[in-house]
Amino acid sequence: MSRPRLLLIDDEDAFRETVGKLLNHRGFDVSTASDGAQGIRAVLRGGIEIVILDVKMAGLDGIETLRELKRIQPDLEVIILTGHLLKSTEQEGLKLGAFAYLTKPCTVPDMVQTIVAALDARAQRPASSGAPEAPAPRHA
Amino acid sequence: MPRGSRDYAPLHRRLLRTMLVTCLVPLLLVGGASFAQFHHYARQMVLDQQERVVLNHAHFIDAFLQRLRTELQAITDHYTLQELLAGELDRVFGVLQQGSGVYTDLGIIDDRGNHVKYFGPYGLEGRNYGQTAWFEQLRTHDLVVSDLFLGYRGVPHFIIAVKRRTPGGYWILRASLSTDYISQLVESIRVGNTGEAFFLDRKGLYQTKTRFASRLLDPSGLPFLDAHEGVRSTELSTGGRVYLYSDVWTAAGQWMLVFRQEKAEAFAPLQRALWTSTIITLIGLAGVVLAALAISRRLVRYVQDADTKTGELHAQLTVSSKMAAVGEMATGIAHEVNNPLANIETLRTWILDLVTDKGLAAEDVPEVIAAATKIGDQVERCRRITHDLLRFSRRSDSERVSTDLNGLVEEMIAMIEHRARSENVHFEIHPDPLPMLLLSSSKLQQILLNVLNNAVDAMEGKGGKVKIVIRRAGNQVRIAISDSGSGIAPEHLSRIFEPFFTTKPVGKGTGLGLAVCYGLVQQMGGTLTVESQPGVGSTFTLTLPMQPVEADAAARVGPAVSTTATDGGAVPAGTSS
Numbered sequence: 001m002s003r004p005r006l007l008l009i010d011d012e013d014a015f016r017e018t019v020g021k022l023l024n025h026r027g028f029d030v031s032t033a034s035d036g037a038q039g040i041r042a043v044l045r046g047g048i049e050i051v052i053l054d055v056k057m058a059g060l061d062g063i064e065t066l067r068e069l070k071r072i073q074p075d076l077e078v079i080i081l082t083g084h085l086l087k088s089t090e091q092e093g094l095k096l097g098a099f100a101y102l103t104k105p106c107t108v109p110d111m112v113q114t115i116v117a118a119l120d121a122r123a124q125r126p127a128s129s130g131a132p133e134a135p136a137p138r139h140a
Numbered sequence: 141m142p143r144g145s146r147d148y149a150p151l152h153r154r155l156l157r158t159m160l161v162t163c164l165v166p167l168l169l170v171g172g173a174s175f176a177q178f179h180h181y182a183r184q185m186v187l188d189q190q191e192r193v194v195l196n197h198a199h200f201i202d203a204f205l206q207r208l209r210t211e212l213q214a215i216t217d218h219y220t221l222q223e224l225l226a227g228e229l230d231r232v233f234g235v236l237q238q239g240s241g242v243y244t245d246l247g248i249i250d251d252r253g254n255h256v257k258y259f260g261p262y263g264l265e266g267r268n269y270g271q272t273a274w275f276e277q278l279r280t281h282d283l284v285v286s287d288l289f290l291g292y293r294g295v296p297h298f299i300i301a302v303k304r305r306t307p308g309g310y311w312i313l314r315a316s317l318s319t320d321y322i323s324q325l326v327e328s329i330r331v332g333n334t335g336e337a338f339f340l341d342r343k344g345l346y347q348t349k350t351r352f353a354s355r356l357l358d359p360s361g362l363p364f365l366d367a368h369e370g371v372r373s374t375e376l377s378t379g380g381r382v383y384l385y386s387d388v389w390t391a392a393g394q395w396m397l398v399f400r401q402e403k404a405e406a407f408a409p410l411q412r413a414l415w416t417s418t419i420i421t422l423i424g425l426a427g428v429v430l431a432a433l434a435i436s437r438r439l440v441r442y443v444q445d446a447d448t449k450t451g452e453l454h455a456q457l458t459v460s461s462k463m464a465a466v467g468e469m470a471t472g473i474a475h476e477v478n479n480p481l482a483n484i485e486t487l488r489t490w491i492l493d494l495v496t497d498k499g500l501a502a503e504d505v506p507e508v509i510a511a512a513t514k515i516g517d518q519v520e521r522c523r524r525i526t527h528d529l530l531r532f533s534r535r536s537d538s539e540r541v542s543t544d545l546n547g548l549v550e551e552m553i554a555m556i557e558h559r560a561r562s563e564n565v566h567f568e569i570h571p572d573p574l575p576m577l578l579l580s581s582s583k584l585q586q587i588l589l590n591v592l593n594n595a596v597d598a599m600e601g602k603g604g605k606v607k608i609v610i611r612r613a614g615n616q617v618r619i620a621i622s623d624s625g626s627g628i629a630p631e632h633l634s635r636i637f638e639p640f641f642t643t644k645p646v647g648k649g650t651g652l653g654l655a656v657c658y659g660l661v662q663q664m665g666g667t668l669t670v671e672s673q674p675g676v677g678s679t680f681t682l683t684l685p686m687q688p689v690e691a692d693a694a695a696r697v698g699p700a701v702s703t704t705a706t707d708g709g710a711v712p713a714g715t716s717s
Contacts, residue, residue, distance in 0.1 A: 012479060014514060018486040025493055056475060056562035058603070083478030104482030108489040 003029040004119055005047050009039035010054040022108050036060030040068055043076065050118050055082035055089055063092055070097045077118040148440050155436040163428045171421050182410040190386045191371040194399045197329060197337060198390040205391055208300050209283055211236060216304035216313050224248055225257050233259045242321045244297060249312040262293045278303050278312060285394050287341040288319060288357060296356045323348040335401035347395055458656050476525050476558040480518035487511045525558065542689045543581040545617065546571035549608060552588040560596045564603030572610045575688040583660045590653040591621050591680045598625025598678060619682045627674035636670055
């Protein structure tokens, strides 16, 4: 059984590294990208089920990246994880189809719970064309 | 915060000058005009009075001479020559003397000029007057009034002669009159100390005694002996004194009656009136000056009060703007603090993972140590952010302290950098080696923070570069902050420093930032200017007077430096990120 494939897009090296280790440890296959453009390229390569996305980034910011991701792969679930506490950003993100809006700092269990919920939502949806099968993750 | 004590003396002087000019000029103009008018009328009045005196006396003289003529003609009409020669002359003289008593003597002269009969004190019977001027005149006239002359008697007198025509020729009744009577007549005209009247003949010789010195028949030397109608007035300077003359020809053009008075005396009442009005005017002027002083002083005090109130208001505005700046910063700072916190949380969980999964394995110890060290780094990051914030909020005093300008600029950039980095805005600083400067670092911080924040805002999230150039220019220092942002529309450029003017969306900007900056810069004695080109970017140029800290003062370390010092020097300013 293949592990669910996650993509973590965040411009902070330390955060990417630690979260990568933690989620790998919890049975996810985590790849990382340091900005929006890199993230989009990773998604285009295929196989990504869930994207965890920062908002404030140099270059393409989180909201623009989200819009682009949803355009190229509408069934992709995107979880926004940001230290940016603006209500307007949250509303915009959700309107664009983000699965959830998490704020930093958030606990790892919260993060995992949201990822699992996103995977469930994805699994319950009628399989769309070309969407890879969503295997059940191993819970922490 | 107390405003720099402004010098109100120039304002006071300007107010006073304006008030005095606007009050005094019309007053002096009106005063001068009425003075001139008054002088004119008063002079006219004096002359009118003088002319009236002259005219009245001239009429009187004419009437008097007319009476003498009438008397003498009456005698020639009522008596025949024979009767008079026979002795009636004595009786007639007696009657005449009873009447007017002005005659000195009376005589009858035949047509050859022989004094055929004489009654009087001088014994002139038998004298011949054939060659005299008055006798010559009688050939063509029926009446002659002579000038004053000495004649045979050697005493000044004048004569009236009446011609009586007879079928065979004519004879003449001649009366001589003592000058006393005429003299008394004109000499009775005395006005004040210098006013007097006298007669002149056609040659300008005195016919009557004058009040001062001149003797009878002396030449008067007066230049106005030409024939003229009516009374005439002349102003003439004689012997260093100015006299007003009024003259009129009388006695059928034989004598000129002259009245003169020293001008100073004639105008004395006028002069007194002038003094009075001058004193009143001076009192008025003094009143105006005092009122102007009082009003201008009160106005200046009013302006001073208003300035104080404005200063207080400005201080409040500065505080509100500072709060707004802090509020704006809070959003960015929350983000900045949340990031290390997120790291700390994930590292904490990672350590727990390592420890709880299978018990801490020996090979995992370096991993735990690395994670704990990273937690320390993240805590340090948070500490730096909160310190920046504290440093900004703590410095509220406007005291001038020894400041490293380059360092302060870098410090402020460091504060903005939290926010700018995430918006992909980069800073490029060109410092200038400057000595420690004496300036209000808290004001300068607020100005820089505002302008830098605006520079970042101007990028509108598209990222860009903010260039800061610090340059010494003579005894000034210039900080130019250029952004590569959207620029400012020309119609907004002129209003950019107005309070509450903002182009930011509602809730994003207070519109106070630049207005407050402008005020702060003015308080620091500097200028803040802006140049902008829409689509290219804007440059805010802050120019401040440069006052280097003197050698001894440099030893006393100001708060700007001490704050950095108490940080332990662990974090060099401007490297936070």
